[in-house]
Every structure is written in C-alpha cells, then in structure tokens.
Amino acid sequence: MPAGDSTSGTSATQSSTSGLPQRPRPHSIAPGRLTVEDHLETILRGIGPLGAYDQPVVESLGLSLHEEVVSDIDLPRHDSADVDGYAVSSADLARANTSDPVELPIVGEIVAGSGKPFAISAGTCVSIMTGAPLPHGADAVVPMGDVEGDHQRVVFRRPASPGQRVRRQGEDVTAGSVVLPEGAVLGPREIGLLAAVGRSRVKARPRPRVVILSTGRELREPGEHLGHDSVYDGNSSMIAAAVRAAGAIAFRVGAVGDDPRQFQRVLSDQLVRADLVITTGGLGHSRRDVVRQVLGSLGTVQFHDVALEPGSDQGFGRVYDEQTPIITLPGDPVAAFVSFEVFVLPAIRRLMGRVPYRRPQVHAVLAQDIVSQPGHREYVRAVFEVTHRGAKVTPVEGRGAHLVGRLAQANALIVVGEDETALNLGDTVRTIVLDRSF
Numbered sequence: 001m002p003a004g005d006s007t008s009g010t011s012a013t014q015s016s017t018s019g020l021p022q023r024p025r026p027h028s029i030a031p032g033r034l035t036v037e038d039h040l041e042t043i044l045r046g047i048g049p050l051g052a053y054d055q056p057v058v059e060s061l062g063l064s065l066h067e068e069v070v071s072d073i074d075l076p077r078h079d080s081a082d083v084d085g086y087a088v089s090s091a092d093l094a095r096a097n098t099s100d101p102v103e104l105p106i107v108g109e110i111v112a113g114s115g116k117p118f119a120i121s122a123g124t125c126v127s128i129m130t131g132a133p134l135p136h137g138a139d140a141v142v143p144m145g146d147v148e149g150d151h152q153r154v155v156f157r158r159p160a161s162p163g164q165r166v167r168r169q170g171e172d173v174t175a176g177s178v179v180l181p182e183g184a185v186l187g188p189r190e191i192g193l194l195a196a197v198g199r200s201r202v203k204a205r206p207r208p209r210v211v212i213l214s215t216g217r218e219l220r221e222p223g224e225h226l227g228h229d230s231v232y233d234g235n236s237s238m239i240a241a242a243v244r245a246a247g248a249i250a251f252r253v254g255a256v257g258d259d260p261r262q263f264q265r266v267l268s269d270q271l272v273r274a275d276l277v278i279t280t281g282g283l284g285h286s287r288r289d290v291v292r293q294v295l296g297s298l299g300t301v302q303f304h305d306v307a308l309e310p311g312s313d314q315g316f317g318r319v320y321d322e323q324t325p326i327i328t329l330p331g332d333p334v335a336a337f338v339s340f341e342v343f344v345l346p347a348i349r350r351l352m353g354r355v356p357y358r359r360p361q362v363h364a365v366l367a368q369d370i371v372s373q374p375g376h377r378e379y380v381r382a383v384f385e386v387t388h389r390g391a392k393v394t395p396v397e398g399r400g401a402h403l404v405g406r407l408a409q410a411n412a413l414i415v416v417g418e419d420e421t422a423l424n425l426g427d428t429v430r431t432i433v434l435d436r437s438f
C-alpha cells in the first residue's frame, strides 16, 4: 500500500459536506499533508448557515429564501386587456363581416389604474388600455388598429372570438399557490416576482459580514508613500472585492502590521461585526509571523500544510468568546486569491445557505502544455474563451505566487490533479471559470 494511503478515509467514510463525491486520497500526497478536499471539508463542517430573518425584498439580491412564498393574489388580478383596443361582447360581433359591418357606440374609456369598476351593456363597447381590467359584460378585446371609427363609434368588420386578446385572471399566478420554494436564490426575476405579488419583506438568510485583515509590517495602504522595502496592501482590497462578489458584506480593516498585541486587539475589536474573519499573510514559522503566533497560542485555530499550489499554508478555527470562524490565507497575492476561491467562497456560500458551495468546473481544450509536480493540486491561472470550435483555455505565463499583474490577465483556473504531472496541448482539462454567478 502506498504510504500516502495511511491517512485516507478520515473524511471518505462520512458524507461529504462539500457536496462532491469523496475521492480516494491521491497517491502522490506526502503523509502529514492535508488534501484540498480534507481542508475544505473541515471548514464546511465548522461553519453552518446563518439564521434567517426578515429582509427587505429590494435588498435581497443573492440571498436564499427561508420560507415558502405563497401569493395572496391572482396575477393578472382580473381578466384584462392584452392590447390597446375596444372591449366588446363577442356575441355583438357574431355576424360582422366586410360587407355588413357592425357599428357599436363607445360608452367610455378604461385606463389601467383608474380605480373604478366598469360594465358595458349589450350593443356597446369601451375603449381599453393594455392591462386594464375588462368591464363586466365584455369577453373580448379588438385591437385598435383592426377597426375604423371615430371618438363616438367603432366599425367592426370581423367577428371576435370569446376570450380574444384577454389576459385571464390568475393565468400566471393563482392566489394561494407557492410562487417560490424555500431555498430559492433571489435573483432579479425572483425579486420582481416577490414585489409583483406584493411582498416588501421576506425571510431570508442574511449577507454574512466578513472582516478582512492583512498582516505584514511591509504593507502600506494604496495612495500612501511607499518606502524602499514596503509593498502596497493589494490583498485586503482584492479579498474584500471577492467577498462582495460572493454576495457577502466586506469590512476591510486593511493592514495591521505584525505586532502580536496590536493584531490581537484589532482582531478582538472586529469580532462584534464578524460572521467570518479572513486574514492574509503571517503564516510562516518565525517570530514575526503574527497570525500563526497569536492564533496558534489560542489553541482553537489549526494550521495545516495543504497539498495546494499556490497556497499551501492554511489555517482555520474559531476565536475568542464569540467563537467566530476565521480562515487564514497565505500572504502572496496569487496564493491568497486561489485559497479564497478554493476555501473561502464555499464557506461564504455555506453561511448564506447557497448551493452548490463550489464553482462548477467546465471542460475546455488546453491550448498549451502544462507540466506540474505531483503531490499537490495546482490551480493554474488561465484565459478561458469560447471560440467557434468550442471552449478553449490557455495558461497565463508564469506560475509564481507573487505574480499579481499576471493574475489580473486570467479569467479562469485550470485544475491540475494531485497525481498529474503533465497536461498536454489538445487535452480536455477541468477549468473553473471565474466571476460567473452560479
């Protein structure tokens, strides 16, 4: 049995929180390393969906519904006109033809929203606007353009069939019926429907509040003066944007240096507003690596060597009395980004009660060879495009975890499996297309 198999099965024997079938532990992973799947599973098990409460419908984009929504009303609310024209009783026009037309007097005008119920008697018609309720006595609408006449009377040269150009009451939504099931994710169309049936608030899981801290005494806020050995804090802005794109609320604290007391103070101050804390950097083993230092000594956060490239240094746990979940990401920007995609995005989706947790993978034809070391799963930055010949993916030049400029050229990540050492031009490869809603 390969050495790597000795630690398999810890999560393989249990049902998968990540919703994917459990795969056997890849042979090439060194003992003691966690697989990406193991670490993700630990995070998803350690985080549950937030409790639902009443939310304004207008603010609910991307939230998941925590009630079954039943409409109190019919839509359309009444039989109503499907076109601007004349509401008639079809019986009155039964014998209308070109040589012997039927003339009806116009007894009024019904505009949508006029608020008054209306009725016509046999031998009359009324002018009606699209969406306005059909008057009692009428069962059809004849479009304005199909007839002649003036303001007083209309000449009909054709019969009308009962129900013609009429929108039936309740044909779309029936009062008492379920319009959205529990768990539905509220997009523009769902929000439109909720509003159309008169809901101003719904019970939904809220947006998670995510606090983002970056660590490192070399970090400077963009816009400030840059010393000769300092770097701009790109990570906290990048992660905050990714958090927002995931549908959560981002509180970007920015860089906190690497003084343990200051880090501890900022962290505990921030917990009141956090459902989740994300840090970047400070995961090394030196005295200066403040995240590992401070959180390691709390005993509630575990740090792991994860078989992930880039982004092998990872940590997860809960902190302080609040037991707030915290995910610690590596400092190198590409490592931080990839680990966000792999671990934090699913965690946010889980807090929101949204499935699937992970971005779907698509298949694309590889446009250039990739060589990879076995023993970890690599996410290779790439450009995905759909050409007339189908989906194609081209790696972006450079694989270093620091190449933030090249990261912005990519719109996809190619997944190179743990045991894979080469993907060749023309191969169909697993690709994660970034920035798409799912």
Ligand SMILES: Nc1nc2c(c(=O)[nH]1)N[C@H]1C(S)=C(S)[C@@H](COP(=O)(O)OP(=O)(O)OC[C@H]3O[C@@H](n4cnc5c(N)ncnc54)[C@H](O)[C@@H]3O)O[C@H]1N2
Binding pocket: 214, 215, 216, 218, 219, 231, 232, 233, 234, 235, 236, 280, 281, 282, 283, 284, 289, 311, 312, 313, 329, 330, 331, 332, 333, 335
């Ligand atoms: N002796 C060893 N050294 C390292 C190992 C190892 O196993 N042994 N692993 C490497 C790997 S892999 C990783 S990942 C990193 C872990 O690093 P940290 O998470 O502690 O990251 P930092 O040292 O804080 O920063 C790394 C790099 O990224 C820059 N950085 C950090 N934060 C930001 C930010 N907010 N915006 C922009 N750039 C940032 C930072 O300046 C560094 O250049 O350890 C490796 N080393």
Ligand code: MOO
Binding pocket: 308, 309, 310, 311, 312, 313, 330, 332, 335, 336, 401
């Ligand atoms: O795993 Mo580290 O994040 O490559 O730089």
